[in-house]
Amino acid sequence: MTALGKLFRTTAFKLAAGLLAVFVVAAVLGLGYVVWQSGRVIQAQIASTVDAETSNLITRYDSSGFLGLLRDIEARARQPGSFLYLVTAPNGEPLIGNIGSLPPGIIDKTGSRETEYGPLNDQRSNASAHVKVSVLPNGFRLLVGRDLAERRRFAEVLAGQILGGLALVTLVGLAGGLVVARRVLVRLDEMTETSRTIMAGNLSRRLPMAGTGDEFDRLATATNQMLDRIGGLMVELRQVTDNVAHDLKTPLTRLRNRAEEALRTAKTEEEFRATLDQVIDESDDLIRTFNTMLLIARTESDTAVDIMAPVDAAELIESVAELYEPLAEDAEVELKVSAVAGARVRGNRELLGQALANLVDNALKYSTGDDGKGGPVEVAVEGERNVVRFIVADRGPGIPAEDRERALERFVRLESSRSRPGSGLGLSLANAVAIQHGGKLVLSDNRPGLRVTMELPRLTDNGAA
Amino acid sequence: MRILLVEDDKDAAAYLVRALREAGHVADHAADGELGQVMAGDGNYDVLVVDRMLPKLDGLSMIGRLRKNGLQTPALILSALGQVDDRVVGLRAGGDDYLPKPYAFTELLARIEALGRRPATAATETVYRVGDLELDRLAHSVKRGGKDIVLQAREFRLLEYLMRHAGQVVTRTMLLENVWDYHFDPQTNVIDVHVSRLRSKIDKGFDRPLLHTVRGAGYMIRDGAR
Numbered sequence: 001m002t003a004l005g006k007l008f009r010t011t012a013f014k015l016a017a018g019l020l021a022v023f024v025v026a027a028v029l030g031l032g033y034v035v036w037q038s039g040r041v042i043q044a045q046i047a048s049t050v051d052a053e054t055s056n057l058i059t060r061y062d063s064s065g066f067l068g069l070l071r072d073i074e075a076r077a078r079q080p081g082s083f084l085y086l087v088t089a090p091n092g093e094p095l096i097g098n099i100g101s102l103p104p105g106i107i108d109k110t111g112s113r114e115t116e117y118g119p120l121n122d123q124r125s126n127a128s129a130h131v132k133v134s135v136l137p138n139g140f141r142l143l144v145g146r147d148l149a150e151r152r153r154f155a156e157v158l159a160g161q162i163l164g165g166l167a168l169v170t171l172v173g174l175a176g177g178l179v180v181a182r183r184v185l186v187r188l189d190e191m192t193e194t195s196r197t198i199m200a201g202n203l204s205r206r207l208p209m210a211g212t213g214d215e216f217d218r219l220a221t222a223t224n225q226m227l228d229r230i231g232g233l234m235v236e237l238r239q240v241t242d243n244v245a246h247d248l249k250t251p252l253t254r255l256r257n258r259a260e261e262a263l264r265t266a267k268t269e270e271e272f273r274a275t276l277d278q279v280i281d282e283s284d285d286l287i288r289t290f291n292t293m294l295l296i297a298r299t300e301s302d303t304a305v306d307i308m309a310p311v312d313a314a315e316l317i318e319s320v321a322e323l324y325e326p327l328a329e330d331a332e333v334e335l336k337v338s339a340v341a342g343a344r345v346r347g348n349r350e351l352l353g354q355a356l357a358n359l360v361d362n363a364l365k366y367s368t369g370d371d372g373k374g375g376p377v378e379v380a381v382e383g384e385r386n387v388v389r390f391i392v393a394d395r396g397p398g399i400p401a402e403d404r405e406r407a408l409e410r411f412v413r414l415e416s417s418r419s420r421p422g423s424g425l426g427l428s429l430a431n432a433v434a435i436q437h438g439g440k441l442v443l444s445d446n447r448p449g450l451r452v453t454m455e456l457p458r459l460t461d462n463g464a465a
Numbered sequence: 466m467r468i469l470l471v472e473d474d475k476d477a478a479a480y481l482v483r484a485l486r487e488a489g490h491v492a493d494h495a496a497d498g499e500l501g502q503v504m505a506g507d508g509n510y511d512v513l514v515v516d517r518m519l520p521k522l523d524g525l526s527m528i529g530r531l532r533k534n535g536l537q538t539p540a541l542i543l544s545a546l547g548q549v550d551d552r553v554v555g556l557r558a559g560g561d562d563y564l565p566k567p568y569a570f571t572e573l574l575a576r577i578e579a580l581g582r583r584p585a586t587a588a589t590e591t592v593y594r595v596g597d598l599e600l601d602r603l604a605h606s607v608k609r610g611g612k613d614i615v616l617q618a619r620e621f622r623l624l625e626y627l628m629r630h631a632g633q634v635v636t637r638t639m640l641l642e643n644v645w646d647y648h649f650d651p652q653t654n655v656i657d658v659h660v661s662r663l664r665s666k667i668d669k670g671f672d673r674p675l676l677h678t679v680r681g682a683g684y685m686i687r688d689g690a691r
Contacts, residue, residue, distance in 0.1 A: 277681065280569070280681070284569070287567055288650050291565075291650065292650075319645065322619060323645055323647075323655055323659075324655060326655070326658040326659055326662050327654075327655050327658050330658055350647065350648055350649065353647050353649065354647070354649035357647075357649065
């Protein structure tokens with residue numbers, strides 16, 4: 001593609017050329033109308049001067065008689081730029097005049113018309129004139145006319161000037177179009193070039209800005225923001241991948257070591273069996289971790305919205321608490337439940353239940369001290385006009401304020417939690433579920449311990465969330 | 466029990482067929498959905514185990530066609546897609562149970578047996594009996610050896626489910642699904658704790674335990690003497 005070809009192909013140039021074409025057509029139509037109208041005016045003017053001259057001559061006939069008229073005509077015909085005159089006998093025989101020749105029959109019909117004629121002492125063959133034929137009272141015929149060359153010349157000059165003007169306009173328009181197109185092309189080429197570099201892997205590049213705030217700058221700004229977001233996601237993804245790899249690698253290594261050790265040291269079938277049981281347990285843990293990760297990813301991509309239904313908050317939290325109550329009792333942790341009745345949210349009972357179960361599970365685990373006893377775990381539902389709060393609070397070690405935000409990021413596990421049992425993805429999952437349900441998860445200090453609040457939009461009685 | 470396994474993964478299918486036969490069942494295998502539909506069409510099987518993603522005709526469509534033809538054979542759907550909405554879609558398509566991959570064979574076996582032996586009468590029976598244990602569903606009462614046992618509502622439902630499937634292995638996830646109506650993994654052994662509580666109420670102080678733990682699988686309630 002040549003540079004010029006590229007220029008002609010630009011939208012800006014096509015636009016300019018199109019507008020120019022429309023303009024030229026409009027100008028031709030408009031000016032054509034003007035030319036046509038002027039022609040008509042000139043024609044009317046010629047006709048009226050011919051009429052005036054004819055009646056002038058007839059008046060002269062009335063006052064000075066036929067001979068006086070003839071003398072007058074002779075005198076007038078000699079003046080430069082004079083009218084055309086011809087007087088014929090009733091039989092058509094020319095008497096006097098300044099016309100060389102006439103097509104036959106013109107003189108026989110009275111009235112005004114245009115006709116060709118042969119001028120006197122002139123080789124022009126195609127001269128034309130507007131003539132008026134009248135019959136004099138003595139039966140002779142009088143023809144008065146005006147040459148139309150002037151009119152034609154006028155039209156020719158006008159047309160020439162108009163065409164010249166149009167040609168100029170077209171040239172300037174095309175040149176302007178090219179200039180504009182080139183300017184646009186330069187900016188676009190810059191953008192395209194930068195985009196290619198970015199695609200080639202240099203994700204830190206950004207589209208250039210002219211600083212004029214025009215539409216290109218707006219496009220560049222939006223694109224740059226998009227690139228920032230993509231960059232952010234890439235970093236996040238790398239982090240997630242690292243975390244996932246870590247979370248899966250550790251148990252896999254453990255699994256492998258266990259199998260290896262059994263091969264090396266186990267002697268009896270009993271021992272092999274015991275190891276295999278352990279291996280299966282470890283695999284189940286892995287699968288569980290993996291499932292939770294998938295669930296978080298799925299929840300974040302928002303695919304379960306279609307199976308949302310009204311859920312009774314108190315019923316939900318009570319059923320979760322009931323599920324964990326024996327566990328708490330075994331751990332000698334008191335599980336306090338308080339829920340206001342009647343608060344409902346719109347959601348997926350399954351996901352909400354799982355999120356809350358994870359929170360309660362965590363709370364119970366962290367509440368249990370090394371001595372096997374721990375402070376109470378509080379589980380509550382609070383309802384306000386527009387929000388429903390699910391609260392799970394424990395008396396465990398809590399999460400330092402500076403780590404709280406990070407703790408909610410997906411797949412992020414704080415170092416201190418890695419040593420604990422379970423997949424440790426409970427907070428990430430609860431956060432993802434809360435966001436999916438149009439709410440949020442807030443971590444705060446329970447003085448001491450961790451207080452997790454899942455705040456969801458309350459479902460009012462008329463069904464609006 | 467006659468079981469038809471519709472699964473395109475040869476290794477997985479061979480393993481399952483072998484394991485099901487070892488467990489005392491008759492197991493046949495179809496490698497794609499169309500063949501599966503033909504083989505299942507006569508109603509010769511007690512349970513269909515259907516992989517969701519199959520060549521020629523996918524698992525859900527296959528079940529859908531069979532149901533349209535009036536076949537009622539219970540179907541268990543196996544799927545690598547294990548999320549809540551996938552399960553809902555699977556059950557809506559005519560499946561009777563849904564098991565996400567990867568699964569433990571014991572889990573699959575327990576579910577197959579629960580499906581295949583699903584007795585139509587059990588749902589209408591008002592009194593379940595296992596040995597000298599008696600559960601009255603209408604009166605909401607439980608007796609063992611004529612002695613009243615007081616159970617909490619959830620414990621009652623747990624025992625009811627176990628007794629409905631007396632003699633069959635019931636896995637932890639089956640209990641969570643059917644007694645608590647949750648389909649997620651509670652991470653911890655909460656179900657074990659519930660069962661051990663129930664056990665302490667119905668077995669404690671009696672010579673013969675009725676509620677047994679099946680190692681690596683789940684639980685089973687049965688009269689040991691039988």
